[in-house]
Amino acid sequence: MKLILGSASPRRKDLLAQIGLVPDAILPPDIDEDPRRGELPRPYCARIAQEKAFAVPAGPEDVVLCADTTVALGRRILGKPASAAEAAKFLVLLGGRRHEVITSVAVRKGERLWTRDVVSVVKFKRLSDDELNFYLASNEWQGKAGGYGIQGLAGAFVTWMQGSFTGVVGLPVAETAQLLAAAGVPLWRQA
Numbered sequence: 525m526k527l528i529l530g531s532a533s534p535r536r537k538d539l540l541a542q543i544g545l546v547p548d549a550i551l552p553p554d555i556d557e558d559p560r561r562g563e564l565p566r567p568y569c570a571r572i573a574q575e576k577a578f579a580v581p582a583g584p585e586d587v588v589l590c591a592d593t594t595v596a597l598g599r600r601i602l603g604k605p606a607s608a609a610e611a612a613k614f615l616v617l618l619g620g621r622r623h624e625v626i627t628s629v630a631v632r633k634g635e636r637l638w639t640r641d642v643v644s645v646v647k648f649k650r651l652s653d654d655e656l657n658f659y660l661a662s663n664e665w666q667g668k669a670g671g672y673g674i675q676g677l678a679g680a681f682v683t684w685m686q687g688s689f690t691g692v693v694g695l696p697v698a699e700t701a702q703l704l705a706a707a708g709v710p711l712w713r714q715a
């Protein structure tokens with residue numbers, strides 16, 4: 525049995541290491557992440573995590589771990605911004621209000637699938653022009669859902685949150701440990 529992390533995200537690798545797990549292989553999936561017309565954030569996020577899990581090549585006894593993180597403002601999905609201008613638009617939308625961060629985790633062994641959606645709520649302060657420009661210049665918005673990373677400079681914008689901090693960063697470690705245990709991955713074993 526091999527543990528395969530199906531993710532190009534360095535955060536997911538680090539969060540897995542936080543619970544003492546080093547994958548035998550890292551095989552990032554390549555799937556179409558465009559939302560379907562009218563698709564709501566949570567079903568979208570769950571669908572993408574599952575599609576990622578089935579897109580990773582693995583043997584019948586191997587365990588594949590994939591996740592997707594989606595920022596949702598009401599029914600609206602804020603994905604990874606394609607440009608600084610789009611990141612600016614997202615950050616202005618997020619300023620002064622609450623939004624949801626959903627991370628869906630999918631663990632697959634052969635045809636069996638274990639899944640979990642972890643929903644957190646994050647509140648941003650209203651951003652001044654200086655804060656916005658400083659943040660955009662940092663480039664920390666790149667490759668992150670909603671155009672920010674709570675674990676970096678944007679942590680200073682977060683006045684309140686409820687849920688799973690590790691979930692917001694990309695892999696909710698408590699729920700992931702449960703799913704992996706269900707799939708038979710040995711956890712809490714002395715080296």
Ligand SMILES: Cc1cn([C@H]2C[C@H](O)[C@@H](COP(=O)(O)OP(=O)(O)OP(=O)(O)O)O2)c(=O)[nH]c1=O
Pocket residue numbers: 530531532533535536552553591592593594595604625667668669670672673674675692693694
């Ligand atoms: C909201 C938020 C997201 N993110 C990141 C986590 C994810 O890496 C990224 C959302 O994109 P994802 O599509 O979930 O993941 P990814 O493209 O980085 O990697 P892969 O699909 O190969 O697993 O946003 C943070 O790092 N901090 C945050 O506060």
